[in-house]
């Protein structure tokens with residue numbers, strides 16, 4: 568059994584997973600709890616999924632599924648220790664995942680031949696003195712499948728509170744899950760079935776991986792930050808774009824940001840875990856503004872957990888500048904894109920025709936918005952570095 572590495576500069580709170588009630592609301596009941604730990608059985612082979620890699624290690628947006636589940640649990644500050652049970656052959660891989668994604672408060676133990684044996688090994692680690700570890704003896708242990716990545720803090724809190732408060736319910740033990748049956752048969756312990764949410768569903772078959780990916784993509788696409796250079800007289804096109812984005816993208820929150828001091832600081836927006844940036848280069852003919860943004864993003868470590876989309880928008884007037892000339896200047900995007908892709912930043916270019924004709928301009932903006940929405944929703948790494956024309 569090994570402790571996870573201390574971890575460094577990753578953003579602390581993964582914004583998109585904060586959809587359930589938490590923070591102040593949950594802090595009060597949680598603080599009255601004594602020590603709570605979690606055991607994540609992750610020692611299965613995923614037979615029903617039918618792929619060689621055990622499903623908990625299958626990538627979603629290039630990150631292993633188990634990392635999402637760890638993220639969901641570690642952001643709950645009142646869970647003191649998280650013990651993951653993996654097969655002996657996967658212990659090193661598990662440690663690399665913990666290190667790469669900077670997970671905290673995680674310990675790894677060896678799994679058993681069955682799910683229950685894996686859970687038992689995790690519980691044993693929490694119950695016994697471990698020479699290399701400082702695991703606190705918990706009063707309540709949450710058992711959570713490593714392949715259920717979307718668990719919310721409120722459900723966890725309900726489970727823990729019920730575990731402390733309720734007596735044994737015959738109904739729950741009769742009609743509950745196999746874990747409750749075991750609790751009845753062997754432990755004569757208190758047990759209570761707590762209603763979960765539909766999101767708690769388990770990744771079992773291959774199609775579930777696609778569903779999980781879609782849910783994650785949807786969650787991280789909700790907030791878009793528009794970064795603009797605003798000093799020149801053409802600035803209104805940036806604002807027009809913002810207006811069209813707002814009207815075309817339902818349920819999406821637009822956060823305007825600038826790289827200068829005005830408005831909400833971009834660093835603050837990055838801290839708040841926005842994973843989508845539209846960088847409008849109005850006054851600069853090349854990528855100055857986009858480059859500044861990319862540097863900030865690279866420094867921030869924002870992209871450790873999710874691919875960050877940056878759409879570099881350039882306005883031009885077909886009548887004044889031939890498209891070929893404009894394209895030539897902008898071909899550099901390919902180089903930038905290749906470089907930042909290594910840091911999990913997906914950079915795309917978008918040319919919007921800046922027409923004096925208001926109707927044509929509106930049409931280009933609408934087309935541009937559709938492209939931006941598709942790039943953000945899909946996060947297609949095959950299209951990075953491409954210049955799209957609206």
Ligand SMILES: Nc1ccn([C@@H]2O[C@H](COP(=O)(O)OP(=O)(O)OP(=O)(O)O)[C@@H](O)[C@H]2O)c(=O)n1
Pocket residue numbers: 607608609610611612613614615616621622623652678679680681682683685686712713714769770771
């Ligand atoms: N010996 C085992 C078997 C399963 N599990 C874990 O228990 C959870 C729920 O089990 P299940 O969905 O059945 O996973 P698998 O056993 O991997 O899947 P399958 O039944 O399709 O082989 C998973 O996180 C799985 O890794 C475990 O820790 N140890």
Ligand SMILES: O=P(O)(O)OC[C@@H](O)[C@@H](O)[C@@H](O)CO
Pocket residue numbers: 712744745746747769771
């Ligand atoms: O029924 P399945 O084999 O898909 O699920 C296995 C476990 O995840 C499940 O039984 C526990 O969560 C309940 O105790």
